[in-house]
Structure formats: C-alpha cells, structure tokens
Amino acid sequence: MALSAQTILHLVAGGNEQLEQIAKATGSPKHDVVKAIQRIKKRGLIEIKSSGVYALTAEGVDWVKAGKVIKAGQGKRPRTATRGLRQRAWWVIRARRSFTVPELLSTLADGSEKGASSNLSSYIGPLVKAGFLNVSTKRDPGQALTSPGHRRYQIARDNGRLAPVIRQKDRVVFDPNTEETFPMGDVQ
Numbered sequence: 411m412a413l414s415a416q417t418i419l420h421l422v423a424g425g426n427e428q429l430e431q432i433a434k435a436t437g438s439p440k441h442d443v444v445k446a447i448q449r450i451k452k453r454g455l456i457e458i459k460s461s462g463v464y465a466l467t468a469e470g471v472d473w474v475k476a477g478k479v480i481k482a483g484q485g486k487r488p489r490t491a492t493r494g495l496r497q498r499a500w501w502v503i504r505a506r507r508s509f510t511v512p513e514l515l516s517t518l519a520d521g522s523e524k525g526a527s528s529n530l531s532s533y534i535g536p537l538v539k540a541g542f543l544n545v546s547t548k549r550d551p552g553q554a555l556t557s558p559g560h561r562r563y564q565i566a567r568d569n570g571r572l573a574p575v576i577r578q579k580d581r582v583v584f585d586p587n588t589e590e591t592f593p594m595g596d597v598q
Contacts, residue, residue, distance in 0.1 A: 416480045419456070419474060422470075454469050495529055500571075504568055507565050518530075541592060542574055545561055567592075569587040572586040
C-alpha cells in the first residue's frame with residue numbers, strides 16, 4: 411500500500427492509532443509515517459495523544475465522515491505579508507504621498523531586479539482598484555515626444571507601515587495593519 415495522507419487518516423479513523431500499526435499497515439518506514447502525520451497534524455485533522463499514539467481531532471472526524479480527500483495545496487493560508495520591492499515601494503508611497511512609476515523606479519530599483527517596472531505596475535493597479543491609491547486626471551510629461559505621459563498616483567488610504575498584500579485569486583487586497591480585506595472594484 412502506498413503511503414499517503416489519506417491512507418493514514420483512514421487508518422487512524424479505523425482504530426490504528428499507534429505508529430507501529432500504521433507503519434506495518436502501509437509498509438512504510440516509521441520516519442516516513444511520522445512526516446506524513448506531521449503534515450496532517452498541521453491541517454488540524456490529527457492530534458498526538460502521546461509518543462507514537464495518534465487520534466483524529468473533531469475536524470478530522472468530520473473530514474472522514476464527509477468523505478473529503480486530502481489534496482496538495484489545501485492547507486495553504488492566504489498571504490499576509492508583502493516583502494521586497496513592493497514593501498519598499500509602499501514605504502516610499504507613504505512618505506511621498508504622490509508619485510509616478512518612474513519616480514518609484516528611480517528611488518527603489520538599481521537595475522538588478524527582474525521586471526521591476528512590471529512588478530510595481532502589477533502592484534499599483536490592484537491598489538487603485540481597492541481604493542488605496544487615486545489616479546490623477548492630469549498626466550506628468552514623458553521623455554519621448556510621442557509619450558502620453560505618466561500617471562500620477564496619490565495615496566488615498568494609509569492604514570499603516572505594513573504594505574497591503576494583493577490576493578489576485580480572490581480579487582481582494584489584504585491590509586496587514588488592520589487585518590481587513592478590500593475588494594478590487596472595476597476602476598481603471
């Protein structure tokens with residue numbers, strides 16, 4: 411029998427609560443079983459009763475009764491912090507209150523970052539949509555004669571020093587300062 415979190419969960423639910431029993435039933439080394447149990451424990455489905463003895467939690471019992479299957483990625487928590495270029499950008503945005511992307515790049519990027527311009531643009535767009543930034547109707551002039559200019563942004567919501575986190579999949583912006591989420595509207 412192949413070692414899987416689902417198999418271990420069902421073995422524990424069926425009364426095989428000891429490490430030796432689980433290892434024998436799966437045909438796996440004890441250290442592999444312990445690693446798998448630790449992963450299940452992080453999900454809150456199994457608890458350790460004593461050394462080498464395990465039991466299902468209330469959530470684990472409900473999980474088994476519902477026939478749910480353990481899959482990769484289910485235990486991932488949404489991101490609560492932004493770091494690197496985006497965190498530094500937020501500090502500059504808060505300090506300046508008004509900026510353009512080229513101004514941010516000249517302050518933050520030294521040329522070693524990959525895609526710094528697109529990274530900042532991908533960060534600023536959702537902040538505008540969630541109401542953290544406003545866009546000026548007038549553009550700053552660009553370098554080229556045919557340039558349409560650069561958008562100027564102003565800070566509209568400054569909840570604190572921790573940078574807002576973009577959760578693109580959920581279409582929200584998480585503010586770690588207040589632990590609130592703000593939906594991304596349809597602002598362009």
